[in-house]
Amino acid sequence: MDKMTLNDVDVEGKNVLMRVDFNVPIENRKIEDDNRIKQALPSINHVIEQGGKLILMSHLGRPGGEVDKTLSLKPVAEHLRTLVDATVYFAEDCIGEEASSVIDQAEAGEIVLLENVRFHPGEKGNDESFCKKLSDHAELFCNDAFGSSHRAHASVAGVTRYLQPAVSGFLLEKEIRYLSGSVNNPDRPFVAILGGAKVSDKIDVIENLLEKVDTIIVGGGMTYTFYKAKELPVGDSLVEEEKVGLASELMEKADEKNVTFVLPMDSVIAKEFKNEAEHKVVEEDGIEDDWMAVDIGPQSSIAFGNIIKNAQTVAWNGPMGVFEMPNFADGTNAVAQALAEATEMGATTIIGGGDSASAIKQAGLEDAVSHVSTGGGASLMFLEGKELPGVVALTDK
Numbered sequence: 186m187d188k189m190t191l192n193d194v195d196v197e198g199k200n201v202l203m204r205v206d207f208n209v210p211i212e213n214r215k216i217e218d219d220n221r222i223k224q225a226l227p228s229i230n231h232v233i234e235q236g237g238k239l240i241l242m243s244h245l246g247r248p249g250g251e252v253d254k255t256l257s258l259k260p261v262a263e264h265l266r267t268l269v270d271a272t273v274y275f276a277e278d279c280i281g282e283e284a285s286s287v288i289d290q291a292e293a294g295e296i297v298l299l300e301n302v303r304f305h306p307g308e309k310g311n312d313e314s315f316c317k318k319l320s321d322h323a324e325l326f327c328n329d330a331f332g333s334s335h336r337a338h339a340s341v342a343g344v345t346r347y348l349q350p351a352v353s354g355f356l357l358e359k360e361i362r363y364l365s366g367s368v369n370n371p372d373r374p375f376v377a378i379l380g381g382a383k384v385s386d387k388i389d390v391i392e393n394l395l396e397k398v399d400t401i402i403v404g405g406g407m408t409y410t411f412y413k414a415k416e417l418p419v420g421d422s423l424v425e426e427e428k429v430g431l432a433s434e435l436m437e438k439a440d441e442k443n444v445t446f447v448l449p450m451d452s453v454i455a456k457e458f459k460n461e462a463e464h465k466v467v468e469e470d471g472i473e474d475d476w477m478a479v480d481i482g483p484q485s486s487i488a489f490g491n492i493i494k495n496a497q498t499v500a501w502n503g504p505m506g507v508f509e510m511p512n513f514a515d516g517t518n519a520v521a522q523a524l525a526e527a528t529e530m531g532a533t534t535i536i537g538g539g540d541s542a543s544a545i546k547q548a549g550l551e552d553a554v555s556h557v558s559t560g561g562g563a564s565l566m567f568l569e570g571k572e573l574p575g576v577v578a579l580t581d582k
C-alpha cells in the first residue's frame with residue numbers, strides 16, 4: 186500500500202484518533218461475536234504500548250443520525266476491557282464536553298472509546314463541523330476500520346481533511362494486501378456469491394462484478410428482488426422494490442457478457458421471522474402469500490456447492506439465509522462446506538462481511554478457507570476495482 190501506516194509514525198505522548206469497525210452483533214448487551222474487535226487488537230496494542238493515548242471511534246448498526254440507546258457502544262467498551270491490558274474509558278458522546286472531559290481524564294497508554302458516531306447526522310453526511318469536532322480530539326488519525334472503508338463518512342474519511350498524518354492501521358493494511366494479491370489477477374473460473382440482507386447497497390456492485398467474474402451466484406435475502414423481477418411470487422420475503430428494475434437489467438447484462446447468473450431453485454419459507462416458526466421447502470414458484478423465504482433450499486445448496494467446487498477463485502459475501510436461527514442455517518453451512526472443499530482442492534476462497542465471518546465461525550470452518558475478511562460491503566467494493574474512500578483519504582507515503 187502506498188499509504189502511511191502506524192509503523193511510519195511516532196505515537197508516544199500523542200493523542201491518536203483511531204476509527205475501528207466495532208459494528209458487532211449484540212444480543213441483550215452481550216457480544217455474540219467479537220472477531221472484529223479482536224482483529225483490531227494489533228493496532229490498539231501498538232498505540233498503547235508505544236505510549237500514545239488512544240481514542241477509538243466506531244459506528245454500531247444504523248441509528249439514522251439519532252441517539253438510540255439500544256445501539257450504544259457501552260457493552261463493547263466493557264468487552265474491550267477483558268481483551269486489553271489497559272484502562273478503557275467510555276465517553277457517552279463522541280464530540281463535545283462529554284468526549285473532551287473523558288479524553289482529558291485518560292493518560293498516555295490508556296484508551297477512550299467514544300459513543301456511536303452515527304448518533305450524529307454529521308457522520309453519514311460527512312459534515313465539515315462534525316469532522317472538525319472529531320479531529321480536535323487528536324494529533325494523528327489512524328483508520329483500521331476496513332469493514333467501513335467503503336463509506337465516505339466523517340469518522341472514516343472526512344476527518345482527514347483536518348487531521349494529518351492519517352495512517353493505516355495493521356488490519357486495514359493486511360486486508361488490502363490480501364485482497365490485492367488474490368483478486369486483482371484471479372485464477373479462473375472466478376465465482377462470486379452474494380447474499381445477506383443489505384440488498385439496496387450490494388445489488389449495485391453486481392454491474393461491475395460482471396466485468397470480473399465468470400459466475401455470479403445470488404442467494405440469501407438478495408434473491409427475492411430478482412424473483413420479483415422474474416415475476417415469481419415472493420410472499421413476505423425481503424424485496425427492495427426500487428431495485429426490481431435494476432435486477433432485470435442485471436440478468437440481461439449477465440447474459441450479454443456470458444457471465445453465468447445463478448439464483449436458488451428452491452427456498453425454505455417460514456410463517457414468521459423466528460426459529461420455531463412453521464417452515465417448509467418450496468420450489469422457485471412456490472412462495473405463498475403470508476410466508477417469507479428464510480434460507481435457500483436443499484437443491485440449491487447442492488447446485489451452488491457444485492459450482493463452487495469447480496472454481497479456482499471464490500469470493501463470498503452475505504449469508505444464504507437467516508443463519509442466526511439454527512433452523513435456517515443449512516444453506517449457509519452448505520456453502521461454507523463447499524468453500525472448505527474447494528480450498529482443500531487448491532482454490533483461493535475469500536469470505537467477507539461481519540455476518541458472513543460469524544457464519545463461517547459458527548460452522549467451525551473459519552480455518553478451512555483462504556481468507557476471512559472483516560468487511561462485506563468493503564470487500565465487494567474492492568472486488569469491483571474501485572478505490573475505498575477510507576483508504577484514498579490516508580496520507581501518501
Ligand SMILES: Nc1ncnc2c1ncn2[C@@H]1O[C@H](COP(=O)(O)OP(=O)(O)O)[C@@H](O)[C@H]1O
Binds near residue numbers: 383405502505506562
Ligand atoms: N432470506 C433472508 N431474509 C432476511 N434476512 C436474511 C436472509 N438471508 C440472509 N439474511 C440476513 O442477512 C444478514 C447479513 O447480511 P449482510 O450484513 O449484508 O452480510 P455481511 O455482514 O456478511 O456483509 C444476516 O443477519 C442474515 O440473517
Ligand SMILES: O=C(OP(=O)(O)O)[C@H](O)COP(=O)(O)O
Binds near residue numbers: 383540559
Ligand atoms: O457491517 C458492516 O458491513 P457488512 O455487513 O457489509 O460486513 C460494516 O460495519 C458497515 O456497516 P454499514 O453497511 O451499516 O455501513
Ligand SMILES: [Mg+2]
Binds near residue numbers: 538540541561
Ligand atoms: Mg453485516
